């Protein structure tokens with residue numbers, strides 16, 4: 346379980362996120378949804394240890410009941426932009442997280458290459474990022490994150506550049522992977538469908554300053570999440586988000 350207590354992020358005198366606390370259970374996907382600019386990315390960037398140094402932060406994080414110092418090796422992060430290095434091939438980019446964590450390059454590269462077919466990247470092992478589509482780059486970045494097998498995954502709009510079918514495939518792949526290997530997942534999304542279909546719990550954020558305004562569990566089992574079963578919760582979320590968006 347990952348716990349954040351009393352997180353406040355300021356830039357100068359402006360408060361971007363105020364007194365935000367959250368608890369992310371093990372073996373669950375929690376999503377963070379809210380209007381643009383309310384501070385979702387800032388929260389996950391802080392947790393992953395990459396928040397811009399000019400921002401002042403107070404607050405604590407605990408993993409499994411123990412205080413952690415950020416960046417924490419048990420947490421991996423997929424940023425909103427794919428941040429692939431243009432001079433590395435798709436294989437080298439996808440294996441970079443593993444290599445930084447100490448896996449030998451040839452082992453790391455074999456491991457990611459074996460996953461290329463499931464990620465629709467087969468045949469692009471030696472391509473460079475500018476030879477890939479936006480969706481391919483995002484899948485390579487997703488692979489780079491998920492292959493690290495850390496107990497905590499932070500995903501900032503991981504599927505935003507994917508077409509509807511590929512997005513569904515990647516979502517199903519993630520769910521199957523988590524069933525086999527439970528983890529704590531925090532995902533930022535703008536997509537109401539994704540939030541209700543994929544996640545176990547939705548945290549709604551509002552801005553000015555960023556804070557959590559609702560905590561909505563989705564008790565319906567994934568297999569039973571039909572349009573009809575989720576209609577009410579989607580309609581409620583839509584209303585909440587419209588109220589939060591200026």
Ligand SMILES: Nc1ncnc2c1ncn2[C@@H]1O[C@H](COP(=O)(O)OP(=O)(O)OP(=O)(O)O)[C@@H](O)[C@H]1O
Pocket residue numbers: 356361379380381382383384385386387388397399400425
């Ligand atoms: N380094 C920075 N310096 C100053 N302000 C910043 C900095 N980083 C973020 N902000 C501000 O913090 C606020 C929250 O930004 P953040 O990216 O966390 O929002 P978000 O909810 O993830 O937005 P989006 O959904 O558009 O990605 C914004 O007003 C943004 O301008």
